[in-house]
Structure formats: C-alpha cells, structure tokens
Amino acid sequence: MSHVGVPRGTVRKRRSLALLTAGVLTIPALAGCSSDSEETSRAVPQDIAPAARDRVADGSTVNWAVDAMPTTLNAFQADADTATTKITGALLPTLFPMDAAGHPKLNPDYLESAKIIEREPKQVVLYKLNQQAVWSDGREIGAPDFVAQWRALSGKDSAFWTARNAGYERIEKIERGSDDLQVRVTFAKPYADWRSLFSPLYPKEITGSPDTFNDGARTALKNTAGPFQLKGVDKAKGTVTLVRSPRWWGEKAKLDSLVFRVVAPKDRTKALADGTVHVTDIDAATANRIALALRDGSNGQPLTHGPGADLTPAAALRSWALAHGSDEKQAEIAQAAREANRKAVVAYGAEQKALRGYAVRKSLEPAYTQLALNGESGPLADDRVRRAVARALDRQELAETVLKPLGLPAKPLGSHLALAGQPGYKDGSGALGDQNTKEAQALLADAGWTQGGAAEKPKDTKAGSEAEKKDAEKEGEEKKAGTAEKSEKADADEKKTDKTEAEEKAEKKAEEKADKDTDADKDADKADRAAAGSDESAASRAEGLYIVGQDDKPGAGPARSAATHVLAPSRDAAAQSIALLRQAGAVSGDSAAAKVTAQDKQPGGAAGAYAPVGTAAPAPASVKGPLGKDGKTLTLRFVLPAGPGSQSLRGVGDRIAAMLEKIGIGTEITKVPDESYFKDHIASGDYDLALYSWPATAYPATDGRPIYAKPEPATDGSLLVEQNYTRVGTDHIDQLFDQAVAELDEKASRELMKQADARIWAAAGSIPLFQRPQLVAVDKKLSNVGAFGFAAPRYQDIGFTDRQAAGSPADRKK
Numbered sequence: 001m002s003h004v005g006v007p008r009g010t011v012r013k014r015r016s017l018a019l020l021t022a023g024v025l026t027i028p029a030l031a032g033c034s035s036d037s038e039e040t041s042r043a044v045p046q047d048i049a050p051a052a053r054d055r056v057a058d059g060s061t062v063n064w065a066v067d068a069m070p071t072t073l074n075a076f077q078a079d080a081d082t083a084t085t086k087i088t089g090a091l092l093p094t095l096f097p098m099d100a101a102g103h104p105k106l107n108p109d110y111l112e113s114a115k116i117i118e119r120e121p122k123q124v125v126l127y128k129l130n131q132q133a134v135w136s137d138g139r140e141i142g143a144p145d146f147v148a149q150w151r152a153l154s155g156k157d158s159a160f161w162t163a164r165n166a167g168y169e170r171i172e173k174i175e176r177g178s179d180d181l182q183v184r185v186t187f188a189k190p191y192a193d194w195r196s197l198f199s200p201l202y203p204k205e206i207t208g209s210p211d212t213f214n215d216g217a218r219t220a221l222k223n224t225a226g227p228f229q230l231k232g233v234d235k236a237k238g239t240v241t242l243v244r245s246p247r248w249w250g251e252k253a254k255l256d257s258l259v260f261r262v263v264a265p266k267d268r269t270k271a272l273a274d275g276t277v278h279v280t281d282i283d284a285a286t287a288n289r290i291a292l293a294l295r296d297g298s299n300g301q302p303l304t305h306g307p308g309a310d311l312t313p314a315a316a317l318r319s320w321a322l323a324h325g326s327d328e329k330q331a332e333i334a335q336a337a338r339e340a341n342r343k344a345v346v347a348y349g350a351e352q353k354a355l356r357g358y359a360v361r362k363s364l365e366p367a368y369t370q371l372a373l374n375g376e377s378g379p380l381a382d383d384r385v386r387r388a389v390a391r392a393l394d395r396q397e398l399a400e401t402v403l404k405p406l407g408l409p410a411k412p413l414g415s416h417l418a419l420a421g422q423p424g425y426k427d428g429s430g431a432l433g434d435q436n437t438k439e440a441q442a443l444l445a446d447a448g449w450t451q452g453g454a455a456e457k458p459k460d461t462k463a464g465s466e467a468e469k470k471d472a473e474k475e476g477e478e479k480k481a482g483t484a485e486k487s488e489k490a491d492a493d494e495k496k497t498d499k500t501e502a503e504e505k506a507e508k509k510a511e512e513k514a515d516k517d518t519d520a521d522k523d524a525d526k527a528d529r530a531a532a533g534s535d536e537s538a539a540s541r542a543e544g545l546y547i548v549g550q551d552d553k554p555g556a557g558p559a560r561s562a563a564t565h566v567l568a569p570s571r572d573a574a575a576q577s578i579a580l581l582r583q584a585g586a587v588s589g590d591s592a593a594a595k596v597t598a599q600d601k602q603p604g605g606a607a608g609a610y611a612p613v614g615t616a617a618p619a620p621a622s623v624k625g626p627l628g629k630d631g632k633t634l635t636l637r638f639v640l641p642a643g644p645g646s647q648s649l650r651g652v653g654d655r656i657a658a659m660l661e662k663i664g665i666g667t668e669i670t671k672v673p674d675e676s677y678f679k680d681h682i683a684s685g686d687y688d689l690a691l692y693s694w695p696a697t698a699y700p701a702t703d704g705r706p707i708y709a710k711p712e713p714a715t716d717g718s719l720l721v722e723q724n725y726t727r728v729g730t731d732h733i734d735q736l737f738d739q740a741v742a743e744l745d746e747k748a749s750r751e752l753m754k755q756a757d758a759r760i761w762a763a764a765g766s767i768p769l770f771q772r773p774q775l776v777a778v779d780k781k782l783s784n785v786g787a788f789g790f791a792a793p794r795y796q797d798i799g800f801t802d803r804q805a806a807g808s809p810a811d812r813k814k
Contacts, residue, residue: 043102043364043421044771045363046100046789047363049225049783050787056783056784056799057800058252059255060256061256062258063261064260064261064278065260065261065281066261066262067262068262070083070240071541078161081195084206090228090793092202095127095199096195096199097791101423102422104195104698109133109237110141111127111129111539125185126180126184126637127153128177128402129141131181133249133343134249134784135223135224135225137222141552142176142178143183145202146201147174149168149201151207153633154171156169160210161210166705169190171183171185172323175179180350192701192743193699195698200221201225202217204527220233224369226795227253228245243257243258244257248796251797252796253796263277264644269285269286272354272358273351273354274511275354279777279779282775284648286404287775290355290777292352292381293353301704303647307348308344319334319337358779361776362407363774364375369402369649369769371389371681372629372765373766373771374688374691375728377636378636378688384443384444384447387432387433388440388441389438389689390432390767391434391435392435392665393659394435395412397655399770401652404767411766411770412429413769414426414428415428416428416757416760417702418700422790424750424754424794426754428754428758430763441663444627448630452628453634454632454633539568541756613713626661634665635667636665636667636688637688638687638688638689638690639681639682639687640676640691642672667689669725684711691727692807701753705741706723706764707723709734709736710733711727712795728763729763732761739752775787781802782798783798783799
C-alpha cells in the first residue's frame with residue numbers, strides 16, 4: 001500500500017517513517033485469518049500463492065508498481081526509499097534476511113556460516129562465505145568488500161554521506177581469515193545485533209571512496225551479486241529494469257526481466273485494468289473493486305455498483321423526459337449528461353471485466369500504527385495528561401475499525417519493539433493500564449483540568465510540569481501592572497480567551513499555513529464524503545480544522561514554545577511515579593525495577609498511570625465540552641494527512657477524538673497535504689496528536705533507540721530528538737537500550753528490551769494501536785509474490801505457473 005511521508009526501508013539505516021493510508025474494505029475473509037481466538041503471539045501468515053519452482057515457467061517479464069523513481073540506489077543514504085529497498089534486494093547480498101516470523105535467518109546463497117567465535121577479551125565474529133559467491137564482474141566476494149563498507153559507514157570519515165548506521169562504529173578491525181573465503185570481524189564494544197551489518201553488501205568499487213559512495217551508486221550499479229542485474233534506469237518512462245544475471249550461482253531466476261514501474265497510488269486501479277502492471281500495493285477501495293469484479297464475474301448479473309448504479313427509476317424517467325422534451329436547451333444538457341454517463345458505465349464495466357484477472361493477497365505488513373503524543377510543551381508536557389489520553393482509548397475498537405473488515409485478526413499491538421509472532425514479542429501495555437474512563441478523568445483532575453476551569457482566572461500552578469509553572473509565573477508578572485486598572489469592560493473581556501504572546505505567534509504561524517491546510521482539508525473532506533457517503537455539513541469545518549467537544553468556536557489551547565522544557569513531577573505525581581515503576585517492573589519481569597532509584601525520582605522519570613488516593617472526583621462520564629485550567633480549555637491539535645488514500649487513517653482519528661471527548665479533552669483536527677505531513681508537522685513538532693507508523697525490525701536494540709531516546713537540549717535551546725518525534729523519554733529507557741545492544745546472550749537481550757518497552761508504555765508518549773494491513777493486487781497466474789508479511793522476497797522464485805499466460809494481462813496493452 002502507499003505511504004505518506006518518508007518511505008519505509010528495511011536496511012540498517014535510520015528507520016524511516018511510514019503512514020497508514022489504507023481505507024476500510026469489506027471483502028470475504030481469508031480462511032483461517034478471521035478468528036477472534038487468534039493468539040496475539042502468532043504471526044499472520046504471508047499470502048504469496050506459493051508454488052514449487054518446477055511448477056513455475058521460465059521466461060517472461062513482470063511489471064511491479066512503485067510510488068516513485070528511487071532517488072538513489074545507495075541504501076545507506078538518507079534519501080533511500082522503498083523503491084531502493086525493493087531494487088537492491090534483487091541485486092545485492094543480504095546476509096541475514098528476515099524470515100516469515102520476523103527473525104534474521106542466514107542466507108546460504110552468500111554464507112556457509114557466521115557466528116561469534118570469541119567473547120573475551122573482545123567479541124569476534126567469523127563469516128565463512130559461499131565459495132561460489134562472486135560479483136557480476138567475476139571477482140570473489142571477500143574481506144576487501146567488508147572492510148570498505150565498514151570504513152564508509154563507521155562515521156569516522158565525514159566525506160561519506162551516510163544516514164545513521166549503528167553498529168559499524170563498534171567495529172575495531174576486519175581481517176582475512178585462514179583463507180579468502182573467511183572474514184574475521186573484531187568489535188571494540190560488544191554488539192548484540194551484529195547480524196544487522198553488511199546488508200545490503202556493496203562492492204568495494206562503490207564503498208571504497210567518498211566520490212563513488214556519494215554519487216556512483218545513485219543511478220547505476222555496474223557491479224552486483226544477486227539473481228538479477230541492473231539493465232537500465234529510464235526516468236522519462238519511470239522504469240527501472242532488471243534482467244536475469246548470468247553470473248548468479250544460486251537457483252536461476254525464473255523471470256527474464258523484472259521492471260519496477262512508477263504508478264501513482266491514485267492511478268493503480270486503471271493501471272491494473274489496462275494491464276500495465278502485474279503486482280502493486282493497493283488501498284482498500286481498489287481491493288474492493290477487485291473483489292466486486294470477481295463476484296460479478298461468477299453471477300452473470302448486471303452491475304449494481306459504479307456510475308449510475310444509484311440512479312432511481314424516478315430519476316431515470318426524469319432524465320429521459322428532459323432529454324426528449326420540448327425545451328431544446330434543457331434537452332441538449334440532459335442528452336450530454338446521459339451520453340457521459342453511458343460512456344462512464346461502459347468504461348467502468350470494461351475495467352471491472354479486466355480486474356477479474358487479479359487476486360488480492362493480504363496479510364499484516366511488518367509495520368505498526370501508533371498515536372504519537374507530543375510531550376515537549378503544552379498540556380501533554382504533563383505525563384498525567386498523556387496517560388489520561390492513553391487510558392481513554394479503546395484500542396480494540398480502533399484495531400477492529402481497520403482490520404476486521406479486511407478479514408484480518410483485529411488485535412491491538414502490545415509492544416513498541418516487536419510485532420506479534422516475533423521472538424521478542426510480549427504485551428507490555430499492562431504497565432500503563434487498560435482503557436478506563438474514570439481513571440482517565442481522575443488523572444486529568446489531579447493535573448488540574450476541571451469543569452469550569454476555562455472560566456477561572458489564571459493562578460499559580462500547583463501541579464504539573466515546570467513549563468506550566470514558568471508560564472504561570474510569567475503571566476503573573478505581566479499582569480501585576482494592570483491589576484488595579486481593571487474595569488467592567490475588562491470583566492466582560494474575561495469571557496473571551498486570553499491571548500499570551502506565544503499564542504499570538506502561534507496564531508500568526510497558523511494564518512501563514514491557512515491557505516495550504518484549508519485546501520488540503522477541503523480535499524480530505526471531499527474524499528471522506530465520497531468514501532463514506534457522508535452528508536456532514538461544511539459548517540463543521542473552520543480554517544482547515546474542526547473541534548471535537550467544542551462546537552461553537554475553536555478553543556485557544558496553550559501555544560507551543562520552541563524552548564526546551566524540563567518535566568518535573570508534582571508531589572502527587574511523585575507518588576504515582578513509585579507506583580508505576582513497580583507496575584512496569586512487574587509487567588517486564590524485572591524484579592529490580594520494583595525498587596525505586598534516585599534517578600527515577602528525578603524529572604523525566606516515569607510517573608504512574610493511576611491517580612493517587614485523595615484525587616478529586618472525576619468529571620461525569622459524559623462531559624459536555626472540554627475541561628479547563630487557569631482560563632484555558634483543554635484542547636489538543638490533532639494533525640492528519642489529507643490525501644485521498646488516507647480515509648481510513650482519518651476515520652481512526654475521528655474515533656480517537658470521540659473517545660477523548662468523553663473524558664473532556666477537545667481536539668482540533670487539522671488536515672494537511674500529504675507531502676508536508678511529516679516534514680512540516682511530525683518532524684518539526686508542530687502537533688499535539690498525530691498518527692503515523694514505524695516499520696518492524698529484527699534488531700530493536702539498535703533500531704529502537706533513536707526512536708525512544710531521551711531528547712537532549714541543543715545550544716540554541718531547541719531539542720535534539722533523533723527520531724523521537726514525541727519528545728518523550730527517560731534516562732532509564734536509554735540505559736536499558738544500551739545494555740541490550742551490548743548483551744550477547746539473545747535471551748537476556750530480549751528481556752532487557754521487554755523492560756524498556758514497559759517503561760516506554762509508562763511514559764505514554766507513543767501508544768501502539770495495531771499492525772498495518774498489507775493489500776497487494778497480483779496477476780492470478782503469478783506465484784511466489786504478494787503480501788510477504790515479515791519475509792523478504794525471493795525474487796528468483798517469482799514467475800507464472802502457466803507458460804501460455806506468461807506476461808498476461810500486462811502485455812494486453814502497453
């Protein structure tokens with residue numbers, strides 16, 4: 001399926017952001033995939049129409065749709081994308097690809113063995129290469145290739161333009177073993193995720209110098225070592241063509257050629273019908289079209305969907321009467337409309353007939369969607385408010401909204417660091433607690449957010465973050481001079497929302513974006529109404545947003561400051577902290593975690609998910625309007641992508657907003673263009689709530705740390721967040737990652753990751769919701785390709801099971 005924002009990759013670079021864009025689909029369930037009793041620890045099987053190689057015909061070409069031309073073929077550069085990953089997967093060595101369970105598995109095409117042979121005094125890994133493994137120029141794959149890649153990615157030479165590549169900086173030296181087929185790697189520091197290194201492996205001709213690394217592999221790869229080799233890149237046609245490699249020593253590729261062709265997500269239904277692609281990720285709307293085509297092809301009945309399907313007999317009669325009436329002008333208009341509809345019906349019918357040649361293969365994608373809570377400033381800087389948001393969510397309902405209509409197991413995800421079916425998976429959500437409206441309301445009450453709080457005069461903050469205390473002090477100083485001059489006019493003005501200097505800046509910034517966001521919001525509303533048949537009034541939108549829980553006008557929430565804020569728990573929160581640290585320790589199985597350390601009592605330590613004894617009674621279960629404090633309403637800015645393929649994501653957002661409304665939290669839902677969603681909002685921190693996804697990894701100790709690392713203050717007062725776009729983290733979480741990545745005992749390393757996950761849940765900056773659905777349209781006669789799930793494709797096994805059908809239907813029309 002298509003992604004919004006930064007594309008996802010599976011190589012050992014910075015983990016890239018992927019955003020859910022699939023709509024909701026109603027089609028028959030996959031056999032064995034819709035049971036509610038499905039164990040959460042069991043992976044959903046891949047759906048690739050497997051076939052033995054002797055049943056797959058030799059020859060032919062497969063066209064595979066991609067979102068865009070790859071900007072680089074160097075998978076270790078920052079602008080590498082999903083197209084880069086797919087293409088290099090067929091061209092270059094991957095030493096430990098993921099298997100169907102999301103576990104790294106040795107690739108015998110390149111390695112005879114790879115293991116740790118020494119642990120003391122230093123870790124040493126010995127690779128024994130397949131003696132047949134050679135580059136396409138005939139040179140053996142060997143130690144010089146490993147050395148060149150290590151030097152390029154170690155970070156010691158800034159002339160190499162690389163993304164973050166953790167692990168290479170831990171290597172001390174690389175040597176030839178007892179013969180040319182052995183590579184001996186010695187680590188200066190222990191590295192648990194050593195299997196993540198050297199994948200993909202580039203030839204030394206690419207990684208040997210900054211010039212060839214930076215520019216030489218962006219548009220060409222002359223030397224490869226996979227079942228395919230690169231024939232050409234045609235930017236004008238939007239194609240990257242691979243052909244069978246004559247130097248490949250493994251099982252010969254079944255296809256003569258594999259063409260990656262650019263097809264925009266919105267054009268994929270037409271591309272399938274025209275026969276220009278064989279394989280493409282699709283959204284739910286296209287999958288629904290294919291399901292209807294297969295159904296209609298078997299019943300022989302006229303189509304009951306598509307253009308004109310909703311035309312009533314009365315409307316049809318009126319149209320005929322106008323077209324044949326005495327009013328020539330009206331008749332001409334009606335005749336033109338009838339002719340246009342007739343052509344649309346014919347075209348739609350032809351497309352539906354063509355779509356019968358495809359199957360929808362589906363599984364769960366190795367990525368999960370989360371609700372991100374920006375804890376840098378504003379109400380969410382208070383961990384009690386974040387936990388209240390988390391405990392207001394019915395994650396089961398949200399999972400069912402997206403997955404159940406697809407016939408996929410609708411299970412909420414219980415971990416930030418592993419997906420169901422992976423060896424390290426454990427549900428750690430108990431560290432935060434299940435959905436509980438009363439507890440959520442109690443947490444808000446303890447944080448000072450109450451009914452009528454929006455009408456109160458600002459006063460000193462007695463609970464919450466240091467940011468709130470500073471804001472209160474600042475407001476008090478600014479108002480001292482004018483206190484004695486208050487008049488009846490000032491009293492009347494108290495009914496209006498007070499505006500601080502920061503709020504005025506935020507409003508000015510919002511006005512600068514108004515045109516762009518408003519246009520995006522209109523497009524999103526149009527798509528949502530078209531998809532769901534909504535008759536929602538345009539009056540419920542204002543300047544690119546609408547507010548849930550406050551229908552009269554937008555509330556003036558606290559403006560977001562660019563300054564770094566230090567979170568300091570109140571006396572009540574300190575008591576909560578002790579409770580939840582023990583709870584997190586119990587969930588993770590860490591007996592030591594039940595003991596409260598001095599560090600955990602410091603600012604930034606995890607606080608409890610439960611309101612302390614003596615907290616004021618929570619607001620009623622059904623709250624009318626958002627809560628308030630110090631004259632400000634509790635309203636959070638919820639940013640969502642506006643693209644036509646994001647209806648399902650926006651539907652999830654609407655449900656979350658309704659859940660928050662029940663506990664008195666208002667939401668301003670702002671829809672922005674897809675192209676600016678990540679760069680201008682997520683990465684920059686211009687949001688309170690947002691939905692986006694992270695890809696799965698077999699190496700959470702390496703790949704998870706930059707996502708959950710505690711932000712550090714920069715010299716200019718901003719935050720260095722790495723990939724932690726929620727700006728929420730603790731020293732203890734960082735320490736657990738550091739311990740896990742240096743722990744060579746796999747079981748012990750996984751246990752440390754489970755402890756870290758429990759702490760991440762307790763911090764409530766990121767709330768995992770569900771694993772993403774994976775929908776792929778595939779020519780029905782193709783085998784060994786489709787929804788791969790965790791596993792990496794075996795490109796050499798892809799092909800047609802019927803020689804006569806090789807190349808059909810994509811050869812019907814070019």
